[in-house]
Amino acid sequence: MKQVPRKASLNALVSGLLLAACGGPLEEGPLSSDVLLGTQGSALCSGASISSLAISSFHAYGGEASGDGTWSVTFPANGIQLDFYIDGVKRGEQQLKGDSSRAGTWSFSYRPVSCGESHTLELKAYPLSILSTGVERCETSSPASTSATFSEACPTSTLSCARASTTQITCTGNGSGGTGGPYTGKWQRTEQNHSTGSVYQSGWYSGPLSSTFYCPQGTPILAPNNSDLRIEFKARDVNGLESNALSQTYPCRF
Numbered sequence: 658m659k660q661v662p663r664k665a666s667l668n669a670l671v672s673g674l675l676l677a678a679c680g681g682p683l684e685e686g687p688l689s690s691d692v693l694l695g696t697q698g699s700a701l702c703s704g705a706s707i708s709s710l711a712i713s714s715f716h717a718y719g720g721e722a723s724g725d726g727t728w729s730v731t732f733p734a735n736g737i738q739l740d741f742y743i744d745g746v747k748r749g750e751q752q753l754k755g756d757s758s759r760a761g762t763w764s765f766s767y768r769p770v771s772c773g774e775s776h777t778l779e780l781k782a783y784p785l786s787i788l789s790t791g792v793e794r795c796e797t798s799s800p801a802s803t804s805a806t807f808s809e810a811c812p813t814s815t816l817s818c819a820r821a822s823t824t825q826i827t828c829t830g831n832g833s834g835g836t837g838g839p840y841t842g843k844w845q846r847t848e849q850n851h852s853t854g855s856v857y858q859s860g861w862y863s864g865p866l867s868s869t870f871y872c873p874q875g876t877p878i879l880a881p882n883n884s885d886l887r888i889e890f891k892a893r894d895v896n897g898l899e900s901n902a903l904s905q906t907y908p909c910r911f
Contacts (some may be wrong), residue, residue, distance in 0.1 A: 666688065674683070678683075689862025690705065696712065702732065702793060703733065705732070705733055705734035705795040706731045706780050707728070708730060709728060709760075710726070710780065710802070712780065712804075713726045717770050717772070717809035718809060718836060718856045718896075719895075719897075720769045720770060720896055720897060721768075722766065722807060723764070723766035725762060725763060725803075728753075728760065728782060728806045729759055730755060730760075730784045730840060733786060734759065734784035734785055735759050736753055736786070737782055737784060737785055738753075738784075739752075739763055739778075739780060740800075741765050741767070742778070742779040742781070743776060743779075743886075749765060752785060753819070772811040772812075772899075775806050775807075775808045776803060777805070778806075781800060781802045783795060783801075783841070804835075810865060811835055811898055811899065812832045812834045812892050812900045812902075813900050814891060814892035814901070814903055815903070816829075816888075817830075818888060824873050825860060826869070826888065826907055827868075827870075828844050828869075828890065829880075830867075830870075830892060830903070835896070835900070836895055836896040837896060839895060840866065840893060840894055840895075841864055843864075843889070844863075844868055844889065844890055845859055845860060845889040846888055846889070851883055851885070852884075859902075861891075863893070872886045872907050872909035873909055874910065882910050883910045884910065885909070886909045887904055887905075887906070889903070890902065891903075
C-alpha cells in the first residue's frame with residue numbers, strides 16, 4: 658500500500674512551540690495601542706530636558722499684559738510646551754517646535770489686567786518630541802519654570818466742586834497719566850438723610866468731565882439742611898483704565 662506523507666501545520670507547530678515555552682495557551686489579538694505609544698514615548702523622551710528658559714521682557718499697557726522670551730531643549734526633544742500663569746491662574750499654553758539647534762522664541766499676551774498693582778507672570782515648561790506622527794510630552798519630575806513681575810500705573814484725577822445756585826452743585830473732574838486721553842468721567846452720588854436714616858446711592862455711571870447735582874440749600878431756622886450729598890469722581894483713560902476715586906460732600910435739604 659502506498660503511504661501518503663503527512664504535512665505538519667506551520668501554525669500548529671508555532672503554537673506548540675510557544676505553548677511549550679510559556680506553559681499555557683496564548684490569547685490572540687493585536688498589541689494594545691497604549692502599549693505601543695508608551696514604548697514609543699519612552700524611547701522618544703529618554704534623557705530629554707529643558708536646557709534654558711528665559712523671559713526677555715514682560716509688561717502691561719492699556720490693561721493688556723504681553724511679552725516674549727527664549728527657550729531651548731536637549732536631545733531627543735525638539736520642542737517645548739509652555740504653560741502661562743498670571744497671579745497663580747493659568748491663562749494659556751503653547752506647543753512650539755525648535756529650530757535645528759532645538760531652540761526657539763515665544764510670545765504671549767493676555768487681558769484684562771488691573772492697573773495700580775503688581776502682577777506676576779510664571780512660566781512652566783515641559784520638553785516635547787514633535788514628529789510627523791504626533792506630539793509626545795516628556796514627563797519630568799517637575800517642570801522648568803521662571804517668573805517675572807509687572808505693573809502699570811493707573812491714571813490720576815482731579816475734582817473741584819462749587820455751589821452754582823441755591824439748588825445746584827457743579828463739579829468738574831479731569832484725568833492725566835495712564836495710557837492717555839481723551840479722558841471720560843465716572844460719577845457716583847450718595848444721599849444720606851439724617852432725619853430718616855435712609856441712604857440712596859446711584860452706583861457708578863459714565864458721564865462728561867463736568868456734571869451738575871441737585872442739592873437744595875436750607876435756611877438754618879425755617880428749613881435746615883437734613884442730608885449730606887457725597888459726590889465721587891474717577892477719570893477713565895482711552896483704554897479703560899480708571900483712577901482712584903475722589904469725593905466732596907455738601908449739606909442739602911431733601
